[in-house]
Amino acid sequence: MSVENPHKIDTSKLDEILKSFDYKKSNLIAILQKVQEVYRYLPEDAMIYIGTKIEGLSPATVFGVATFYAQFSLEAKGKYEIKCCDGTACHVRGSMPVLNAIRNKLKLQDGQMTSDNGLFSLETVSCLGACGLAPVMMVNEKVYPQMTSDAVSIIIDTLMKEEGLN
Ligand code: FES
Numbered sequence: 001m002s003v004e005n006p007h008k009i010d011t012s013k014l015d016e017i018l019k020s021f022d023y024k025k026s027n028l029i030a031i032l033q034k035v036q037e038v039y040r041y042l043p044e045d046a047m048i049y050i051g052t053k054i055e056g057l058s059p060a061t062v063f064g065v066a067t068f069y070a071q072f073s074l075e076a077k078g079k080y081e082i083k084c085c086d087g088t089a090c091h092v093r094g095s096m097p098v099l100n101a102i103r104n105k106l107k108l109q110d111g112q113m114t115s116d117n118g119l120f121s122l123e124t125v126s127c128l129g130a131c132g133l134a135p136v137m138m139v140n141e142k143v144y145p146q147m148t149s150d151a152v153s154i155i156i157d158t159l160m161k162e163e164g165l166n
Pocket residue numbers: 085086087088089090091126127128129130131132134135136
């Protein structure tokens with residue numbers, strides 16, 4: 001009897017990834033990177049699955065590794081991944097008001113990093129390598145220099161409009 005996966009994790013896709021890394025414990029980081037590339041985050045069910053499929057691992061070990069490395073996200077990311085820099089150069093030039101403007105615009109509660117409609121996710125980073133343009137924000141691969149609260153509003157409104165939202 002087959003049981004439908006409530007989180008729609010495609011185990012055949014996971015098997016494909018695991019196979020390409022020989023189901024090896026030593027390849028766990030690379031496996032998680034690949035899974036994150038596919039899902040844009042590490043779904044809980046995927047980590048459990050990996051933990052039961054690789055010899056010498058357990059779901060708890062996989063969770064431990066996934067939470068240790070900052071590169072891994074355990075929360076679903078939006079179609080638009082916003083990175084707001086709060087490194088020194090950006091901080092002194094006003095990154096906090098920018099960050100607050102993004103949070104307000106997306107109606108993100110404390111600790112929430114993805115908007116309710118699932119379109120936008122927000123993370124703060126410590127440098128985007130464009131300090132001369134501070135404060136800086138990125139949406140996916142695009143860099144937005146010298147950000148202000150008003151600019152945040154315009155950019156997010158534009159993206160929402162492109163998605164057919166107001
Ligand atoms: S500190 Fe913000 S880009 Fe470097």
